[in-house]
Amino acid sequence: MSDAVSPLASPFPALPAIAGVTPRVARAGYKDWGRCDLTYVELAAGTAVAGVFTRNVCCSSEVELGREQVKAGKARALVVNAGNSNAFTGYRGREAVEQIMAQVAGHLGCDPREVFVSSTGVIGVPLPRDKAREGVANALAAAPCGWEDAARTIGTTDTFPKGAMAQAVVDGRTVTLAAIIKGSGMIAPDMATMLGYVFTDCAIAPGYLQELLAAAADRTFNCITVDSDTSTSDTVLAFATGQAGNQRINCGGCPGADAFAAALEDVCRQLAHLVVRDGEGAQKFIAVTVSGAVSDASARKVGLAIANSPLVKTAIAGEDANWGRVVMAVGKAGEPADRDRLSIGFGGVWCAREGLPLADYDEAPVAAHLKGQDISIEVDLGLGDGRATVWTCDLTHGYISINADYRS
Amino acid sequence: MSDAVSPLASPFPALPAIAGVTPRVARAGYKDWGRCDLTYVELAAGTAVAGVFTRNVCCSSEVELGREQVKAGKARALVVNAGNSNAFTGYRGREAVEQIMAQVAGHLGCDPREVFVSSTGVIGVPLPRDKAREGVANALAAAPCGWEDAARTIGTTDTFPKGAMAQAVVDGRTVTLAAIIKGSGMIAPDMATMLGYVFTDCAIAPGYLQELLAAAADRTFNCITVDSDTSTSDTVLAFATGQAGNQRINCGGCPGADAFAAALEDVCRQLAHLVVRDGEGAQKFIAVTVSGAVSDASARKVGLAIANSPLVKTAIAGEDANWGRVVMAVGKAGEPADRDRLSIGFGGVWCAREGLPLADYDEAPVAAHLKGQDISIEVDLGLGDGRATVWTCDLTHGYISINADYRS
Numbered sequence: 001m002s003d004a005v006s007p008l009a010s011p012f013p014a015l016p017a018i019a020g021v022t023p024r025v026a027r028a029g030y031k032d033w034g035r036c037d038l039t040y041v042e043l044a045a046g047t048a049v050a051g052v053f054t055r056n057v058c059c060s061s062e063v064e065l066g067r068e069q070v071k072a073g074k075a076r077a078l079v080v081n082a083g084n085s086n087a088f089t090g091y092r093g094r095e096a097v098e099q100i101m102a103q104v105a106g107h108l109g110c111d112p113r114e115v116f117v118s119s120t121g122v123i124g125v126p127l128p129r130d131k132a133r134e135g136v137a138n139a140l141a142a143a144p145c146g147w148e149d150a151a152r153t154i155g156t157t158d159t160f161p162k163g164a165m166a167q168a169v170v171d172g173r174t175v176t177l178a179a180i181i182k183g184s185g186m187i188a189p190d191m192a193t194m195l196g197y198v199f200t201d202c203a204i205a206p207g208y209l210q211e212l213l214a215a216a217a218d219r220t221f222n223c224i225t226v227d228s229d230t231s232t233s234d235t236v237l238a239f240a241t242g243q244a245g246n247q248r249i250n251c252g253g254c255p256g257a258d259a260f261a262a263a264l265e266d267v268c269r270q271l272a273h274l275v276v277r278d279g280e281g282a283q284k285f286i287a288v289t290v291s292g293a294v295s296d297a298s299a300r301k302v303g304l305a306i307a308n309s310p311l312v313k314t315a316i317a318g319e320d321a322n323w324g325r326v327v328m329a330v331g332k333a334g335e336p337a338d339r340d341r342l343s344i345g346f347g348g349v350w351c352a353r354e355g356l357p358l359a360d361y362d363e364a365p366v367a368a369h370l371k372g373q374d375i376s377i378e379v380d381l382g383l384g385d386g387r388a389t390v391w392t393c394d395l396t397h398g399y400i401s402i403n404a405d406y407r408s
Numbered sequence: 409m410s411d412a413v414s415p416l417a418s419p420f421p422a423l424p425a426i427a428g429v430t431p432r433v434a435r436a437g438y439k440d441w442g443r444c445d446l447t448y449v450e451l452a453a454g455t456a457v458a459g460v461f462t463r464n465v466c467c468s469s470e471v472e473l474g475r476e477q478v479k480a481g482k483a484r485a486l487v488v489n490a491g492n493s494n495a496f497t498g499y500r501g502r503e504a505v506e507q508i509m510a511q512v513a514g515h516l517g518c519d520p521r522e523v524f525v526s527s528t529g530v531i532g533v534p535l536p537r538d539k540a541r542e543g544v545a546n547a548l549a550a551a552p553c554g555w556e557d558a559a560r561t562i563g564t565t566d567t568f569p570k571g572a573m574a575q576a577v578v579d580g581r582t583v584t585l586a587a588i589i590k591g592s593g594m595i596a597p598d599m600a601t602m603l604g605y606v607f608t609d610c611a612i613a614p615g616y617l618q619e620l621l622a623a624a625a626d627r628t629f630n631c632i633t634v635d636s637d638t639s640t641s642d643t644v645l646a647f648a649t650g651q652a653g654n655q656r657i658n659c660g661g662c663p664g665a666d667a668f669a670a671a672l673e674d675v676c677r678q679l680a681h682l683v684v685r686d687g688e689g690a691q692k693f694i695a696v697t698v699s700g701a702v703s704d705a706s707a708r709k710v711g712l713a714i715a716n717s718p719l720v721k722t723a724i725a726g727e728d729a730n731w732g733r734v735v736m737a738v739g740k741a742g743e744p745a746d747r748d749r750l751s752i753g754f755g756g757v758w759c760a761r762e763g764l765p766l767a768d769y770d771e772a773p774v775a776a777h778l779k780g781q782d783i784s785i786e787v788d789l790g791l792g793d794g795r796a797t798v799w800t801c802d803l804t805h806g807y808i809s810i811n812a813d814y815r816s
Binding site: 055056057058059085087088089090092122123124125310311314315317318320323324325327328330331332337338339340342351352355356357395396397399400401403404 | 463464465466467493495496497498500530531532533718719722723725726728731732733735736738739740745746747748750760763764765803804805807808809811812
């Protein structure tokens with residue numbers, strides 16, 4: 001965790017324990033720091049798992065293995081290494097992951113493929129196997145910890161620990177979701193985002209959990225961007241222990257399926273927003289809503305072009321209602337748009353409608369809105385019914401300071 | 409022109425006069441500044457013209473009109489307004505451009521469609537017609553000026569005037585190309601770059617000039633990026649007065665066609681590099697060379713993904729040989745790549761070969777290279793023969809300072 005906390009930070013919520021889920025943290029010493037950097041979460045037998053992963057083709061061994069592992073749908077443990085991403089480390093990196101899987105599987109008496117491993121940090125340095133072995137041993141011997149400790153331990157350049165919860169009534173039982181996430185840079189859509197973990201006591205078939213997680217990710221994690229960069233490691237996993245006692249949800253028609261899906265999307269959205277709120281150097285949280293596009297997918301692409309534009313992001317940092325830069329970003333998105341139907345606003349006040357600056361445009365309420373921390377940009381393309389909201393943060397001196405002096 | 413000159417600035421070269429080309433500058437007062445902001449270049453009767461334009465779909469009226477005008481291939485004058493881009497200003501913006509075209513055509517006794525207009529500056533404010541009328545009148549009455557004055561007058565956030573020249577022997581005659589350009593932000597490929605003008609005395613058919621300019625732009629202007637943002641206005645025009653006395657070049661088989669093409673690409677590359685050297689906040693000039701791609705086009709896309717990555721650009725700003733961020737950028741490009749064949753180097757020294765950090769990697773020469781102003785990044789994908797070089801600059805506090813406080 002960094003010293004200077006993001007001005008957009010949220011306090012860590014009161015997250016309940018989830019039946020069948022036991023987190024622990026320990027020191028592996030992946031970097032020369034005096035903090036816990038290995039998180040171990042034990043999961044009861046019978047836990048279902050689903051996952052979505054980075055699309056970066058230079059992904060880590062953890063991601064390659066994880067993609068295979070979720071196909072079997074079963075999990076008994078999660079290990080998260082912080083400080084070393086183990087990406088671009090070839091066979092040595094893969095051996096380190098397999099060592100961790102084997103060590104935990106030996107302890108639990110399970111199949112190594114039921115042990116999920118994530119790593120985050122610098123790229124290109126193989127995870128040191130001796131430190132990993134000792135760290136895992138320490139974690140297996142440690143007392144259980146709370147969610148906030150786990151959320152802190154998976155963090156790297158994060159400035160505050162991030163968690164979220166939701167509940168749903170499924171088949172007459174209250175099921176609970178508790179979730180943690182890390183990430184503040186190298187954040188861009190297409191599941192190239194962060195390390196996020198959702199734990200629930202709901203009984204749900206892994207195939208259907210996968211379907212719901214992929215859909216939720218598309219509307220949450222894949223709609224945020226900090227810097228358009230796409231990590232080689234990042235991963236969101238959902239674990240369901242099934243201990244809430246509900247009849248297992250197998251498909252969309254099952255009792256409570258919709259309620260669970262809504263709760264899952266809710267925690268995913270909370271987690272995604274928290275990552276943006278900890279965007280490197282972020283001073284403002286920006287929601288970009290695009291309507292009137294030819295499709296929802298097109299609206300999302302236009303929204304991301306705006307949210308990724310350095311000129312838009314610096315304008316917001318400067319509290320400047322520079323809607324001309326929004327016009328530019330719409331135009332470069334490569335999606336259908338018509339300059340003469342385009343409307344642009346900030347904070348619910350239109351600056352330009354149908355291709356022309358408003359004659360009676362009053363900048364005062366817009367200027368007041370831009371002085372706040374939560375900014376909205378509205379774009380109406382005037383072409384169809386497509387709609388999407390994406391979230392980002394502003395681009396500030398803080399981003400440069402953090403990233404021009406990150407390694408070593 | 410800004411006060412603080414880019415540390416990467418080049419002195420303005422000695423540019424020769426071009427027969428049939430007469431530049432003048434004047435004050436229109438588009439902004440409240442004490443400088444010339446209207447450039448007028450008169451072209452002899454019989455001048456051929458070609459142009460490449462932004463692909464931003466929210467382009468300005470100047471771009472819309474210019475695209476139509478180049479089809480006829482004839483030009484008699486160029487007017488460039490600085491301080492107001494006249495983009496996203498609807499019919500009022502278009503009327504302002506048509507007024508300028510008519511005013512100049514009336515003076516020259518030519519077709520208004522032979523008068524080319526460009527505008528650069530803030531988006532969304534219609535070009536004031538009274539100021540334009542007076543500015544053009546002032547320019548028509550002004551004494552001819554040198555290229556450096558013209559280059560300064562087309563500039564906005566530029567920190568130094570930019571010019572380039574080349575010569576070629578065509579059909580036994582020496583033909584000369586003199587060129588000026590402006591641009592330092594909102595620079596990204598796909599001809600969404602800047603305002604650039606090439607003037608030559610070569611006799612060449614407009615259709616073939618268009619072909620050569622488009623090809624040269626693809627290897628020069630479309631291979632640079634400052635911030636991935638794509639302007640709504642930007643334009644490169646080439647004017648050929650035909651007064652060098654060579655037999656007109658009509659196609660690739662004509663005498664001197666190859667020599668002229670090489671000279672044209674040479675000035676375009678010089679101009680493109682100058683824009684990067686004035687990239688907003690730039691402290692370092694970065695050449696990214698990608699080899700071993702499945703095609704040249706694929707190599708260029710991978711190169712641009714690296715050159716547009718904020719994390720790569722901030723690493724270079726921090727003089728950090730963080731090749732892991734280059735791996736990340738290769739992986740997010742969406743082009744064929746194989747982590748285990750990938751090699752990455754800086755300044756001609758490999759850091760990683762075929763998917764693994766080099767065991768005997770000596771960071772000292774790389775660190776020394778990164779302390780310089782001219783940085784090279786080499787990437788070998790190990791897949792095929794595709795190759796491309798793209799150019800960018802680093803991302804620094806200067807970019808944030810300039811862009812978080814740009815609009816009045």
